Amino acid sequence: MIILIQCRDQVGLVAAISGVLAAEQMNIVSLREYVDKQANHFFMRVEVEEGEEVPELQQRLQQVLPPDAVVQVNPQPQKRIVVLVTKEYHCLADILIRNYFQSLGATVQAVIGHYDTLEDICRRFDIPFHKIEVPSSSRVLFEQQVEDLVRQYEPDYIVLAKFMRILSPEFVAKFPMRIINIHHSFLPAFAGAQPYKQAFERGVKLIGATAHFVTDHLDEGPILSQQIIPVSHSATTADMVKAGKEIETAVLARGLRLVLEDRVFVYGNKTVVFE
Amino acid sequence: MIILIQCRDQVGLVAAISGVLAAEQMNIVSLREYVDKQANHFFMRVEVEEGEEVPELQQRLQQVLPPDAVVQVNPQPQKRIVVLVTKEYHCLADILIRNYFQSLGATVQAVIGHYDTLEDICRRFDIPFHKIEVPSSSRVLFEQQVEDLVRQYEPDYIVLAKFMRILSPEFVAKFPMRIINIHHSFLPAFAGAQPYKQAFERGVKLIGATAHFVTDHLDEGPILSQQIIPVSHSATTADMVKAGKEIETAVLARGLRLVLEDRVFVYGNKTVVFE
Amino acid sequence: MIILIQCRDQVGLVAAISGVLAAEQMNIVSLREYVDKQANHFFMRVEVEEGEEVPELQQRLQQVLPPDAVVQVNPQPQKRIVVLVTKEYHCLADILIRNYFQSLGATVQAVIGHYDTLEDICRRFDIPFHKIEVPSSSRVLFEQQVEDLVRQYEPDYIVLAKFMRILSPEFVAKFPMRIINIHHSFLPAFAGAQPYKQAFERGVKLIGATAHFVTDHLDEGPILSQQIIPVSHSATTADMVKAGKEIETAVLARGLRLVLEDRVFVYGNKTVVFE
């Protein structure tokens, strides 16, 4: 069982929380704690051994904590996700494979795209694929259709697996901190479109990828995971795109795992990640 | 202030410990906890904000914990180290530089070697250098001289910074978990002498280094830190030795930092490292 | 077009080879050269721009080179592979995805296993799956069946994608330097079975994987690719297995890419890899 708590920091929080758990004879398997001293904010993640159900645990914890405390006990164990795609397959295929072999930590409910390029791979895994029929140039109608399609699956998270359309602040506001994107760059370098072209022209020796929550500001949401790979002068833009696919796949997989294992707090524009 | 606790695991340990701290109005800055389920053993590291001295804190913690608990409150802030060397300079020079600029987290009391190759660099930093005059073939006398030299400086840790002589179990037993070695290999691969020659002949694509505590069994003590670097087919043994120096320096520096910041528990033949 | 040459080293080899290419007005896109000074052996890989076919290029190169020279001009562009598996899916699934999206650099002809666990995933990708019916305890008959199944597909390479049976020297001798294995360890550390259990007990801070050609000696063939990931004290054997799957998949994918792009020479028990 996993317990996530965040609140204003004060003396005695760990004692208060662990006191409640000890009174219930709950054995702590793992405890991670962090205090943001600048913001005076406290974060804690506790894993306790499975035992009898403790029906009022959340209330009991809430009672010993400050009024602003957000307490989550055992967040929904199997999450539901919907994946948005364009034409590139690498991130989607990785998610479908993990979903099929039940190692994703979530179930893929559906895939939504504005091309039909990836319909066949979804069909092979018996995952519903929906093609958005509205052209993306009609942004309001386009996003309305996306929203309608997404909502029928009631997902916990929407994953943008190389979805090459910008979602409006209005759309994003409907799913706060529930949209996860993979950006094909080591942000904040090369934000925006064509990062590999930019990287090639700048002659960088590393390229990277960033998984992040989507907020109003393009490519500026809280970062979940980043990684890089070395590139040499001999890498063309096409080579960088190819190498980038490997790193994008790995970084999105890791970002998703962290979120789906309830290891991430979002606070301001940053994340606290208890690995 | 740092508090390190280890004991047999049982329900309520975190509550007991944090309860004592809360009663003293001590604010927890950082708390790391780990339970080895196989061994049923509990480890905790707490950093609390500096405040008034709490004279009987250790006893109060001991009172609420099982009898086997080992509690360390605020371990000796500035450690003392003695460095043993042969001829290679890279690890020693790194330690001397950090010592000189007060970023080592310890003070280097002396350097001891069985050649005088590194005497000059020590002199330049005003660090006493002692040459062992007994030949290392007379192991008992050799180690007796090392021990005599070491003991006069009362070091917390003895650092083998490319000390190319094997210390006997008898010597090691006198400084249990207080001798830190850098091994020029990603252990357990290529234990023993000439690891780079072995690595070259095996055609490996990575070489590494390992910082570890020294125990009776050669190259088998608890591991503190490991890292690798890629090598290609074109690397000769000499190239690997050269590249190895960079990684050895970095790995020993990291292992030392972890120990000197009181982030390491030793348990059985393994370490618990709270980074 | 790719040209691979190896022979005894002598003065003038590059001039001789490039002279032939220049006479044909062939433009060199990329040239990599390596001389093993210990073995006095020369290796060269040249990529030239596609142009008109040069029918007797191989002979012309052979004429200007020492008699022991092995010259390959434009090795078979699309290779054929057969994959052997047991129950673990991660490496196979990665290969199937790349095959499906035509980014593998080879075509998967068939998958052969001694359990039917992975039959369904193959069926979904329209790849023939053959179950070996002979129990692996009857090694001679077991291997005969594997050989019969493999041979009907005339593969360039046989990929052991977590195939957990040891192939006999007799079998291996029939496919010299054509069997590629992924070993779940950073060889030579933890050769043999249960490397993650060994790694856990040793308390290592890194785990790795190795892609290599299979030779008579278990886990000792020429190494293609190796990589590692850090692990902490809190990783159980199961956690290491899980993390290991990610690194195994990536390392095998890289090793395969290098072989399929004709970037690898094998010489003695080592590889020359021109990335």
Place this chain on the structure above:
Amino acid sequence: MIILIQCRDQVGLVAAISGVLAAEQMNIVSLREYVDKQANHFFMRVEVEEGEEVPELQQRLQQVLPPDAVVQVNPQPQKRIVVLVTKEYHCLADILIRNYFQSLGATVQAVIGHYDTLEDICRRFDIPFHKIEVPSSSRVLFEQQVEDLVRQYEPDYIVLAKFMRILSPEFVAKFPMRIINIHHSFLPAFAGAQPYKQAFERGVKLIGATAHFVTDHLDEGPILSQQIIPVSHSATTADMVKAGKEIETAVLARGLRLVLEDRVFVYGNKTVVFE
């Protein structure tokens, strides 16, 4: 002996160059070649075994190459460098250590700073330290003094080892592609001042460093080397600065090694690095 050649690409360059070497019975130890197809430019680095002096080798090579060819034979074996610093010691100390142990591939002629913080460490290594007496606010006079100090040592390269003053385009133009800087960021992310503060506020999960040649445009010169290290949410700006020092030191050391071993071509705003 090392030969560096760059020129407009055309068919037959490798044959022409290697033909000259073969005629002189020169044995090629290592040959690296790259063609920038977009720019139609050819780069080659050849290492040949030491033998008798070949007095007119450069002319002979020049004769068989296009008129625009730049041919360097055996560039000055031991380079001379001057180091500019402010107050941070880590990069300077690493250079001084390598210089002292003759593993730098160059000799440090002098260190120039606008504080006297690092005078003592230079004195300990018998390296002249010059304090710039003109305040950096008087840019013209300040740079004149720097130039005067630098010029008396006739350095091949000027190394900015955490020199926290911006040099004017006029100054830079006097030493084209001869000034090497370490930037405390993974460029182009966080160009400019206070990159760690920016990184902290952005909540990045990696920080990096970049070694580059200095050109007119701040932080935009050709990149030599880049590397990153992971950071977690718990890293404060001060922690990032501390971790950054390690990576800065390593990246500058690597960038310098590449330049001093004659492994770098500069072309446009990019480098070709033959490792």
